[in-house]
Amino acid sequence: MNYYKPITYIVQPEENGWILKSVLREKLNISRRLLSRIKLTEKGVMVNGKREFISIKVFTGDRIEIHMEQETSEYIEPQNIPLDILFEDDYLLIVNKQSGIIVHPTHGHYANTLANGVVYHWMQKGENYRFRPIHRLDEETSGVLAIAKNPYVHQQISEQMINNQVKKEYVAIVNGHLPDLEGTVNAPIDRDPEHRHLRIVTEEGYSAVTHYKVEEKYKSASLVRLWLETGRTHQIRVHMKHLGCPLMGDKMYGEQNETMPKVDRQALHAAKLGFFHPNSREYTEFTAPLPSDMQSTIGCLKRE
Incomplete structure (x- = not known):
């Protein structure tokens, strides 16, 4: 079974002696639904490299790792579509979307979308992710667009949007x-x-x-x-x-x-998209220059 790059967290002094579940819910903001999915996987939640039940206590300096099984975008056909990549790490892909391209395949429009190009890009790198745009831009709108590489990242930034933090x-x-x-x-x-x-x-x-x-x-x-x-x-x-x-x-x-x-x-x-990175928890902004037609x-x- 293949896994995404784990989400990591170091237990802080003020959390010394907390129940692991409390850290996952209160500090990492993992939803009940996602946590239930993670618990069913072989690796699940690990503390200091060991698979643990979420009912244990954790202590200052403990390293928590959240492991999620990889999902694929099997229904999206890879296509060699040029991408203007602004940023990419193990958790996020940020692109400068060009005008005239649809973000996600829709009924009657299965090819020549941003998703087709992104899946091809990952395939060329030997990587496999499910295409998860965190937000959408209209076909004719250009600019910064964020794509999550795992369900936790998608959940976290979506919640930031709901809370007006993006x-x-x-x-x-x-x-x-x-x-x-x-x-x-x-x-x-x-x-x-x-x-x-x-x-x-x-x-x-x-x-x-x-x-x-x-x-x-x-x-x-x-x-x-x-x-x-x-x-x-x-x-x-x-x-x-x-x-x-x-x-x-x-x-x-x-x-x-x-x-x-x-x-x-x-x-x-x-032109600009800013949010707290779900893994580093640092505020990050991404910008895209004004396109030539404008x-x-x-x-x-x-x-x-």
Whole structure:
């Protein structure tokens, strides 16, 4: 049986004499469901190199290792698709996703996705992981995207997102000028009852909060930096439209009378992603430079 690289933890002085289960739950935040899966494996939870029951006591300096059996992405066909890798270790893969590529295979679209390229990349390295994107980016959105290499890493960063501990920063080019140079959009979002693939701002929707800051103003557009407090589908696109400034090139949420955009996709880029690494527990940020099509668009806007 093959295992992922173990998650490790050194028992701290203030945890001396704790029950192992308490350390796993309170310090490593392992969910009951995941812990049940780990306990069923041959290695399970080890203390100082020895397989142990989670009912034992642990002491200062003890080394705890959590072992998880490897899973595969057998249903994803490996394809040699170029990847812009920003970071990779035994626990995470961080890529700069290009616009025009779907993250995960969907019904009727099984090939030429980011997942196909990632599985191929791992295969070339002689590694085998299940493809676990921690979050999603729309097909046309470029930028930083994180992929977990085991279920614990996925669980931990997902919980950080729920607890608003993950920093997600975007850059967008919007049509027109926002009402303020800095502001917050607190407007609930839900599906459009008439067009189920679209989202709208509605009082009956789910809480959605977007913070923004105008970086530059042009004659007919603005360069905006945005931070998400929540992660609703199409949140930035819907909130910018709600303010009367839809994203340039956005075919779904752009105004009907919008002039021909200077970029052929929604001008949205995930510029920065920050979170606490689940193994080192240190805060880490990853950044992706503004793509060439958005840089060219900004150049055109400056010359208007």
